[in-house]
Amino acid sequence: xxxxLSFVLPYSPRNADTAARFARELSRHAEVVLAGEGPVEVDSxxxxxxxxxxxxxxxxxxxxxxxxxxxxxxxxxxxxxWSPEVYDTLVGxxxxxxxxxxxxxxxxxxxxxxxxxxxxxxxxxxxxxxFVTDVALADPLTGLRAFRxxxxxxxxxxxxxxxxxxELVVKLAAQLFRLTEVDLPPTPVVPRRPRxxxxxxxxxxxxxxxxxxxxxxxxxxxxxxxxxxxxATHYNQWLARRFREHLGRRxxxxxxxxxxxxxxxxxxxxxxxxLEVDRFYVDRLKNLFRGKPHVRPYLSDVALADxxxxxxxxLDTIVLSNVLEHIPDDGSAVRRFRQILSPxxxxxxxxxALPQLFGAIDEAVGHHRRYTPxxxxxxxxxxxxxxxxxxxxNLVGMPGWFVNSRLLRRRSVPKLQLKLYDTLAPLFAQxxxxxxxxxxxxxxxxxxxxxxxx
Numbered sequence: 001x002x003x004x005l006s007f008v009l010p011y012s013p014r015n016a017d018t019a020a021r022f023a024r025e026l027s028r029h030a031e032v033v034l035a036g037e038g039p040v041e042v043d044s045x046x047x048x049x050x051x052x053x054x055x056x057x058x059x060x061x062x063x064x065x066x067x068x069x070x071x072x073x074x075x076x077x078x079x080x081x082w083s084p085e086v087y088d089t090l091v092g093x094x095x096x097x098x099x100x101x102x103x104x105x106x107x108x109x110x111x112x113x114x115x116x117x118x119x120x121x122x123x124x125x126x127x128x129x130x131f132v133t134d135v136a137l138a139d140p141l142t143g144l145r146a147f148r149x150x151x152x153x154x155x156x157x158x159x160x161x162x163x164x165x166x167e168l169v170v171k172l173a174a175q176l177f178r179l180t181e182v183d184l185p186p187t188p189v190v191p192r193r194p195r196x197x198x199x200x201x202x203x204x205x206x207x208x209x210x211x212x213x214x215x216x217x218x219x220x221x222x223x224x225x226x227x228x229x230x231x232a233t234h235y236n237q238w239l240a241r242r243f244r245e246h247l248g249r250r251x252x253x254x255x256x257x258x259x260x261x262x263x264x265x266x267x268x269x270x271x272x273x274x275l276e277v278d279r280f281y282v283d284r285l286k287n288l289f290r291g292k293p294h295v296r297p298y299l300s301d302v303a304l305a306d307x308x309x310x311x312x313x314x315l316d317t318i319v320l321s322n323v324l325e326h327i328p329d330d331g332s333a334v335r336r337f338r339q340i341l342s343p344x345x346x347x348x349x350x351x352x353a354l355p356q357l358f359g360a361i362d363e364a365v366g367h368h369r370r371y372t373p374x375x376x377x378x379x380x381x382x383x384x385x386x387x388x389x390x391x392x393x394n395l396v397g398m399p400g401w402f403v404n405s406r407l408l409r410r411r412s413v414p415k416l417q418l419k420l421y422d423t424l425a426p427l428f429a430q431x432x433x434x435x436x437x438x439x440x441x442x443x444x445x446x447x448x449x450x451x452x453x454x
Contacts, residue, residue, distance in 0.1 A: 004070050004071045004072060005030040005031070005070045005071075005072050005073075005074065005087075005091065006030060006031040006032070006033065006068040006069060006070030006072070006073045006074070006149070007023075007026050007030055007031065007032045007033070007073070007074045007076060008032075008033050008035065008061060008064040008065070008068065008073060008074070008075050008076070009022060009023055009026075009032065009033070009034050009035070009036075009076055009077075009078050010035055010036055010057045010060035010061050010064070010075075010077070010078075011034065011035070011036035011037075011038075011040065011060070011078055012036055012037060012038065012056075012057070013037060013038035015078045015079065016036065016038055016039065016040045016041075017040075017041070018078045018079070019034060019036065019040065019078035020034065020040045020041050020042040022076070022078050022081060023042055023048055023050075024042055024048070025081075027045070027047045027048040029084065030047070030070070031047050031048075031049075031068070031069060031070055032047060032048050032049070033049045033051065033064040033067045033068060034048065034049065034050050034051070035050075035051040035053050035060035035061070035063050035064040036051075036052075036053060036057075036060045037052070037053060037054055037055070037056070037060070049064075049067045051063050051064060051067065055160040055161075056160045056161035056162065057160075057161060057162050057164055057165075058157060058158075058159040058160045058161055058162075058163065058164030058167070059160045061075065061157065061164055062157055065149075065152065065153055068149055070149060071148070071149055071150075072091050072094050072095070072146060072147070072148060072149060073146070073147050073149045073152055074087060074090065074091065074144070074145070074146045074147075075144075075145045075146070075147065075152075076143065076144050076145075077143030077144070079143060080143070080144070080187050082144065082184070082185075083185075086104075086144075086184060086185065087146075089182050090102055090104055090144065090145075090146045090182055091146045092182070093180050093182070094146055094147070094148055097290070097291050098178070098180070098291065099178045099179065099180040100147065100148045100151040100172070100177040100178045100179070100287065100290070101145065101146070101147045101148070101151065101152075101172055101177055101178070101179050101180075102145065102146045102147075102179075102180055102181060102182060103137055103139060103140060103142050103144075103145050103179065103180070103181040103182075104139070104142050104143075104144035104145065104181065104182060104183075104184040105137075105138050105139040105142065105181045105182065105183050105184060106139055106142055106143075106144075106184050106187065107183065107184065107185075107186045107187070118195075121199050122139075122141055125141055125166075125199060125202055125203060125206070126138070126139060126140055126141055128203065128206050128207075129141060129166060129169055129170075129206060131210075131419075132170060132206045132207075132209060132210040133169055133170055133173040133174070134173065135169060135173045135179055137169070137179060137181050138181065139181065140169045141165050141166065141169070141202065142181075142184075144184065145168075151172070151177050151287070154175065155168065155171040155172060155175065156171070157171070159201075159205060161198075161201050162195075162198040162201055162202060163201040163202050163204065163205040165202060166202040166203075166205045166206050167205055167209075170205070170206070170209045175283070175284050175287055176258060176259065176284040176285070176287045176288040177287045178287070178288070178290065232418055232419075232421070232422040232425070233422060234422045234423070234425035234426050234429075235421070235422050235425040236260055236261065236264055237264060238425055238426070238428075238429040239261060239264070239321060239350060240261060240264030240265055241429075242350075242393075242444055243261070243264075243265060243319055243321070243348050243350075244265065246317070246346055246348045246389075246446045247265065247269070247317050247319070247348070248316030248317040248345070248346070249269060249270040249271070249316060250269070250270055250271045250313060250314055250315050250316050250317070251265065251269055251271065251272045251273070251315065251316075251317045251318070251319055252272075252273045252275060252310065252313075252315050252317070252318045252319070252340075253265070253272060253273070253274050253275065253318075253319045253320075253321075254275050254302060254318060254319070254320045254323050254333075254337075255275065255276060255277070255302075255320060255321075255322075255323030255326060256274035256275065256276045256281070256285055256297070257276065257281055258281055258284050258285070258288075259274065259284065259285050259288045259289065260321075261319070261321040262274050262285070262288075262289070262295065263288065265319065266289070266292065266294070266295050269294060270294065271294055271296070271313065271315075272294060272295045272296070273296050273298050273310070273313065273315075274289075274295060274296065274297045274298060275298045275300055275302070275305060276297065276298070276299065276300075277299070277300065277301045277302070279299055282297050282298075282299045285297035302327055302333050302336070303329075303332070303333075305336075307336055307339065307340055310340050311339070311340040314342055315340060315341060315342065315345065316341065316342050316344075316345045316346070317341075317345060317346050317347075317348060318337045318341065318345070318346070318347045318348070319347075319348050319349075320347065320348075320349045320350070320351075321350045322350055322351065322352060322442075324349060324351050324371075324379075325351050325352055325367045325368055325369050325370065325371065326365075326366050326367065326368065327368070328368055330368075330369075330379050331379050331382065331383050334347070334379055334380060334383040334384070334385065335383045335384060338383060338384035338385060338449055341449050343449065344448060344449065345448070345449050346388075346446060346447065346448050346449070347380070347385060347445075347446070347447050348445075348446050349376070349380075349443075349444070349445045349446075349447070350393070350442055350443070350444050350445075351370075351371045351376060351442065351443050351445075352367065352370045352371070352441065352442055352443075353370055353371055353372065353392065353439075353440060353441055353442050353443045354370055354372070354398075354439070354441065355369070355370050355372070357370055357398065357401055357402055357405065357406065357441060358370050358405075358406075359401075359402075359404075359405030359406040359409065360405050360406075360409040360410055360411050361401070361404065361405040361410065361411060361412060361413065362405060363411075364411040364412060371443055372443075373390055373392075373443060376390065376443050376445055377390060377445075380445065380447045381447075384449060384450055384451060385447035385448065385449060385450060386447060386448050386450045387445060387446075387447045388446045388447060388448055389444070389445060389446040390443065390444075390445045391436075391437070391443070391444050391445075392437040392438070392439055392440030392442070392443060392444075393432065393437070393440045393441075393442040393443065393444045394428070394432075394440045394441045394442045395428075395432070395437050395438075395439060395440045395441070396421075396424075396428050397421065397440075397441045397442075398439075398440065398441045400413075400417060400421065401441055404417070
C-alpha cells in the first residue's frame with residue numbers, strides 16, 4: 001500500500017467500533033476516510049478523515065469521495081479485517097490498467113451445513129444483479145471493492161442507503177467500465193439473520209433499473225435498447241461473424257454506439273476507428289477500449305467528420321451496423337464513404353428492413369427509415385458502389401418486433417424477451433446459413449468501390 005491508495009469505510013452505529021479499529025490500522029499505510037452516522041472513537045490526523053454523515057451508506061460514500069485524494073479508492077464494509085497482501089491483490093488489475101473496478105469474491109468457511117441465510121440472500125441478489133447488468137461477476141455485491149478514483153467519481157450515485165451497492169454495479173456496467181474480480185481468502189462465517197431491509201432496498205433498485213431507468217436517469221431514451229441489445233451475446237456474435245467475413249485490416253465503424261459490434265470486431269485488426277456522434281456514448285467507448293490503442297473512438301457527426309484525415313488512414317473497410325437508417329441524407333453519406341476508401345475498399349452494412357415494421361422502437365432509437373432490397377441497392381449503386389451481396393437476415397425476429405413496436409407501441413425491447421431470443425440465436429443463425437430467406441427484419445449488404453477515383 002502507498003500514498004496513491006485511499007480507503008473509504010462507510011459505517012453505521014451498529015459497526016462504528018469495528019470501523020474505527022480498521023481505520024486506525026489502515027491509516028498507518030494509506031489515506032482513510034471514515035464516514036457514517038453516530039459517534040465514533042477515533043481522532044483525525046493527516047491520513048485519517050472522519051465525517052459525520054446522516055442518511056446511510058450511500059450518503060456516507062458520496063460525502064467521503066469529496067475527501068479522497070488517492071488515484072485508487074478501496075471501498076470496504078467494516079465487517080472483515082484483511083491483510084495488506086489482500087489489498088495488493090485487489091488493486092493489482094487497476095495498477096496494471098486491465099480494469100477500472102475490482103470486486104473481491106468472497107468464500108466462507110466454518111459453517112459445516114452450507115451457506116447461512118445471509119449468504120443465501122447475497123447469492124440470490126447476485127443472480128438478479130447479473131441478469132440486470134450482464135456483468136460476469138460471481139459476487140457483485142461484495143463488501144470489498146477497488147476503483148480507479150476518477151471512474152468512481154464519474155458515476156452519479158443517488159441512493160442514500162445500502163442500495164448504493166447495487167446502483168454502483170448497474171452504473172459502472174452501463175458506462176462500460178472494465179470490471180473484474182479476484183478471490184479473497186476464506187473467512188469464518190458468523191451466522192446472522194438476513195437484514196431484510198437492506199436486501200429489499202437493493203432488490204428495488206435493481207428492478208427499477210431493469211424496467212424504467214437507465215444509467216443516465218432516462219436522459220438518453222435510446223440507451224435502454226442499445227444496452228439490452230449489448231446483452232444479446234449470441235445474436236451479436238452472429239452479426240459479427242457475418243461482418244468479419246468481409247473485413248480488411250483498417251476499418252472505420254460508423255455509429256459505434258456503446259461498442260456492441262466494435263467489441264466483436266476489434267480483435268486482430270490493425271486499426272478500428274469507432275466514429276460516434278454522441279459524446280454520451282463516446283465516453284463509454286473510451287472506458288470500454290482503454291488500453292487498446294488500435295481502437296480509436298472518434299467523436300463526430302458523419303456530415304462534419306474530417307474526411308481528409310480519415311482518407312489518410314488508408315481505410316479498406318467501412319462498417320455500419322444498424323446505422324445508415326439514422327442518417328437523414330444516406331446518399332450523401334455513402335458518397336463520402338466512397339471518397340475515403342482505398343481502391344477496392346468495401347462497405348459492409350446491416351440495416352433494418354421492411355417499412356411495414358416501422359414503429360415505436362424505431363422512433364425511440366432515431367430511425368428515419370427501414371429499407372427494402374430495392375432502396376438499399378439504389379442508395380449504394382447510385383453513389384459509387386457495386387453491390388456484391390444483398391441478403392435478408394433474421395426472419396424469426398419479425399413477429400416480436402411487430403408486436404412490440406407496432407401493436408403494443410413499446411419504446412424498447414423487453415429484456416426477458418430479448419434474453420429468450422438470444423438463447424435461441426445460435427439455432428437461428430445455423431438455420432439461416434443453409435437457406436435463402438424470402439424475407440427478414442434486416443438486410444445485410446456488401447458493396448465494393450467502383451471507378452478509379454476512390
